[in-house]
Amino acid sequence: MAAMAARACGGAWRRGWQHGRGVPGPALSPFPRGQRAVACNARVGAVPAGKSGLAPWVPVVGLEIHAQISSNSKLFSGSQVQFAAPPNSLVSFFDASLPGTLPVLNRRCVEAAVMTGLALKCSINKKSLFDRKHYFYADLPAGYQITQQRVPIAVSGSLSYSLCIDSKMSQMVTKTVRIKQIQLEQDSGKSLHDDTRSQTLVDLNRAGVGLMEVVMEPDMCCGEEAAAAVRELQLILQTLGSSQAVMAEGQLRVDANVSVHHPGEPYGVRTEVKNINSIRFLAKAVDYEIQRQIEELENGGTILNETRAFDSKLGCTVPMRDKEGKQDYRFMPEPNLPPLILYDAKSLPANMNHQQVINIDWIHERLPDLPSVKREKLVEQYGILPEHSFALLNEDGLAEFYENVVKQTRMKPKRVIGWVLNNLLSYLKQHSLTVKESPVSSFLLADLLNLLEKKEISSTAAKQVLAELWKGEGKTPLEIVKEQKLQLLQDQKELEQICQAVIDRQENEVMAIKAGNLKVLNKLIGLVQRETQGRSNPVLVKQLLEKKLEVATREKPHK
Amino acid sequence: MRALALARWVRAWRVPARGHSGHGAHRPPPQQKVSVEVLDHLEHLALVDFRDSEGVERLQKAIEFADQLHEVNTDGVEPMDSVLEDRCLYLREDDVTEGNCTKELLQNAREKVEEYFVAPPGNIPLPKLEERDTFLQGS
Numbered sequence: 001m002a003a004m005a006a007r008a009c010g011g012a013w014r015r016g017w018q019h020g021r022g023v024p025g026p027a028l029s030p031f032p033r034g035q036r037a038v039a040c041n042a043r044v045g046a047v048p049a050g051k052s053g054l055a056p057w058v059p060v061v062g063l064e065i066h067a068q069i070s071s072n073s074k075l076f077s078g079s080q081v082q083f084a085a086p087p088n089s090l091v092s093f094f095d096a097s098l099p100g101t102l103p104v105l106n107r108r109c110v111e112a113a114v115m116t117g118l119a120l121k122c123s124i125n126k127k128s129l130f131d132r133k134h135y136f137y138a139d140l141p142a143g144y145q146i147t148q149q150r151v152p153i154a155v156s157g158s159l160s161y162s163l164c165i166d167s168k169m170s171q172m173v174t175k176t177v178r179i180k181q182i183q184l185e186q187d188s189g190k191s192l193h194d195d196t197r198s199q200t201l202v203d204l205n206r207a208g209v210g211l212m213e214v215v216m217e218p219d220m221c222c223g224e225e226a227a228a229a230v231r232e233l234q235l236i237l238q239t240l241g242s243s244q245a246v247m248a249e250g251q252l253r254v255d256a257n258v259s260v261h262h263p264g265e266p267y268g269v270r271t272e273v274k275n276i277n278s279i280r281f282l283a284k285a286v287d288y289e290i291q292r293q294i295e296e297l298e299n300g301g302t303i304l305n306e307t308r309a310f311d312s313k314l315g316c317t318v319p320m321r322d323k324e325g326k327q328d329y330r331f332m333p334e335p336n337l338p339p340l341i342l343y344d345a346k347s348l349p350a351n352m353n354h355q356q357v358i359n360i361d362w363i364h365e366r367l368p369d370l371p372s373v374k375r376e377k378l379v380e381q382y383g384i385l386p387e388h389s390f391a392l393l394n395e396d397g398l399a400e401f402y403e404n405v406v407k408q409t410r411m412k413p414k415r416v417i418g419w420v421l422n423n424l425l426s427y428l429k430q431h432s433l434t435v436k437e438s439p440v441s442s443f444l445l446a447d448l449l450n451l452l453e454k455k456e457i458s459s460t461a462a463k464q465v466l467a468e469l470w471k472g473e474g475k476t477p478l479e480i481v482k483e484q485k486l487q488l489l490q491d492q493k494e495l496e497q498i499c500q501a502v503i504d505r506q507e508n509e510v511m512a513i514k515a516g517n518l519k520v521l522n523k524l525i526g527l528v529q530r531e532t533q534g535r536s537n538p539v540l541v542k543q544l545l546e547k548k549l550e551v552a553t554r555e556k557p558h559k
Numbered sequence: 560m561r562a563l564a565l566a567r568w569v570r571a572w573r574v575p576a577r578g579h580s581g582h583g584a585h586r587p588p589p590q591q592k593v594s595v596e597v598l599d600h601l602e603h604l605a606l607v608d609f610r611d612s613e614g615v616e617r618l619q620k621a622i623e624f625a626d627q628l629h630e631v632n633t634d635g636v637e638p639m640d641s642v643l644e645d646r647c648l649y650l651r652e653d654d655v656t657e658g659n660c661t662k663e664l665l666q667n668a669r670e671k672v673e674e675y676f677v678a679p680p681g682n683i684p685l686p687k688l689e690e691r692d693t694f695l696q697g698s
Contacts, residue, residue, distance in 0.1 A: 071653050072653045072654065072655055073651075073653055073654060073655050073656070073657075077657055078651070078654065078655060078656035078657040078658075079655070079657045079658035080655040080658050086661070086674065087661075087673070087674045087675050088661045088664055088665065088674055088675070088676070089658065089659055089661050089674075090658045090659075091658060091660070091661070091664055092657035092658055092660075093657075093660075093664075094657075096664050104649060104651045105648060105649070105650055105651060106650075106651050106653055107650035107651060107652060107653060108652075108653035109653075110650065129640075134604075136606070136682060137682065138676075138678035138679070191678070192675070193680060193681070194680075195680065198679075198680050199672075199677050199678065199679065199680055200677070200678040200679065200680050200681065201672055201675035201676070201677060201678075202675060202676040202677070202678050203675055203676075204664075204676070328600070328604055330604065330605075333640035333641055334641075335640075335641055335643075336643075337641075337643070337648060338641060338643040338644060338645075338646040338647065338648045339641075339644060339648065340648050341647075341648065352647075355650070355652070356647065356649070356650055358650070
């Protein structure tokens with residue numbers, strides 16, 4: 001395994017890159033489904049060489065992620081946390097930074113940060129401190145943000161995520177990114193820029209909402225890796241409930257730090273990319289920025305240490321205004337807050353009000369199963385492939401749906417998974433529906449699969465029934481089967497008669513088969529199917545025909 | 560006036576410390592003027608206006624005053640950043656107890672548009688030193 005590089009300035013770490021399997025071409029990223037991402041060439045041994053084909057480049061990607069804490073009230077005040085409310089209606093005097101107000105820490109926010117830290121395998125600092133980060137902006141009424149710069153609540157963790165390394169999505173590789181730290185901090189308000197009247201409208205509803213900033217070390221090398229890491233973090237946060245992490249509602253914000261350098265040389269100048277509004281755009285933005293930097297440097301230019309915004313319409317990054325020069329944040333300790341002390345089972349104080357005590361071990365015991373654990377359990381319990389369990393957890397409610405179907409049908413779980421992932425999920429995607437909105441419930445699908453399992457209908461017929469079920473007209477699978485006359489012929493004698501009739505009619509084909517051209521058998525099977533209006537089991541028909549013609553064909557291996 | 564009295568008190572306190580030679584007490588650093596670059600930087604950052612040489616003098620004196628701290632040997636001593644360090648940080652229950660006072664909050668706003676505060680468009684940075692009308696230019 002290649003050594004990981006650290007971003008310490010002056011550090012003499014070398015970055016090794018994975019020795020790949022030599023598979024060229026773009027790889028399909030698993031998240032979101034169907035979206036292509038630029039191949040992370042570092043995985044396949046080569047690194048983007050740029051147009052001159054000279055020295056290869058090593059891209060370095062680090063992420064700063066802000067996750068809004070899922071809580072009723074804000075980090076330091078009792079005003080409500082809610083998306084979309086009348087402007088300035090969820091603002092307390094403290095949030096508006098009126099004189100004479102003081103911060104009071106919200107217990108739930110601390111617990112959320114501890115849960116997240118534990119889930120990301122961090123060391124929880126039993127004593128952490130709050131600081132002020134000063135800068136001027138209209139949506140920061142105090143002129144500073146309360147954050148944890150010196151000693152954050154959690155440090156030194158790691159996050160494992162998986163990627164598909166070939167386009168068939170059949171081989172997954174696990175990667176790890178180190179978590180530098182997690183800190184608690186305040187969110188700022190929102191600015192709406194009114195360029196026509198040359199003014200900014202400020203809404204402080206969001207000002208003071210609790211955030212967890214998760215800092216990831218620059219262990220990633222392309223957009224696909226960054227996207228997969230963020231997707232996994234999103235799933236973890238949603239499983240824990242510490243954040244709902246919906247990017248579209250601003251509950252999860254990602255800034256990417258991107259640089260490139262030649263192998264063996266020091267790190268290049270990095271740029272910060274902001275305004276990334278979805279995981280898909282994250283991959284695009286990172287890949288664009290890597291390419292831009294490579295082209296710039298190969299053309300003899302230099303990279304400025306600047307902040308750039310991602311323009312999703314144009315698919316490129318542009319320099320951001322309002323971020324001139326390096327900021328001096330003049331960090332200072334927050335004088336109004338004593339250190340935050342956390343306890344564990346050993347250090348639990350005897351005489352303290354338990355509402356004032358946060359016990360790390362207590363929280364650890366109550367952590368739910370993380371996505372990686374859930375996936376392993378699914379694979380173990382149902383014998384499905386890791387790729388399948390990934391797909392199940394990637395869609396909200398799908399794993400539960402699958403398990404419900406399995407419970408209600410006798411069909412083997414390994415066969416059910418195909419129906420859930422291929423037929424059900426693709427339909428939902430086509431119509432942009434969530435699992436909850438599915439017109440076909442797990443009960444209906446199980447019902448249908450039972451008919452298939454009992455060989456009362458063929459696989460093709462089952463697909464037809466499913467198509468009918470999507471209409472959501474309330475019919476049961478059995479009703480549809482009867483309506484459309486899709487039942488398989490159960491009468492063996494009748495089937496034999498039809499087979500014989502076909503054999504008698506198709507003299508030329510029979511001669512060809514007896515002469516050794518066994519492919520022609522398929523034509524006969526097709527004719528029998530036509531006679532029976534698709535209601536014959538093709539496997540059975542084949543067997544009958546073969547018996548009658550006294551030929552044996554090679555059995556095609558069944559999946 | 561109070562500052563001067565305080566300064567005198569600190570100097571008085573300092574004298575016995577000097578008597579203990581070889582104590583490891585640090586000497587205060589040599590007197591240095593605050594450079595124009597630093598002053599310009601401060602004006603940018605904190606949006607203060609030193610206005611005239613008296614303002615800068617006052618800053619200079621304040622720095623000298625604080626420099627007296629170097630007299631004390633702090634080797635191996637953890638810096639204290641809050642007198643609250645031994646206090647318990649109070650944890651509040653996650654209940655909604657505030658907010659819904661839009662009218663009150665906006666009543667102090669000079670300008671408002673439909674319950675939004677109005678601010679200038681983005682940050683207007685202080686013009687560069689050469690372009691500003693400030694006495695620092697002559698320094």
